[in-house]
Amino acid sequence: MSMRDRIKKSVAHANQQLGEREGQLLLNTNFDLVHLSPAIQNNEKYQALVQVIQSASSRNLSVAELEDNIRQLGDEAWELTQDMLSAAKRAM
Incomplete structure (x- = not known):
């Protein structure tokens, strides 16, 4: 594998994971106060996702465990x- 291919693979892998700052943003954001589009709020996974985030925050889980x-x-x-991360970043 060439160096260029290894770099591309590494970047692709990094882009598929939560960064520490993104993870902390998820853990520290009160999504009740952040303006989220109806497309986000009406998604069938939204409530389950918010519960996972709130549970991780209250249990002080690591970003890796949250992910x-x-x-x-x-x-x-x-x-x-x-999408929720993007909305939280815009609200900051």
């Missing part, structure tokens, strides 16, 4: 997480 719990909800929940 594992989100991924257990499936790909749609992971994509919804990215």
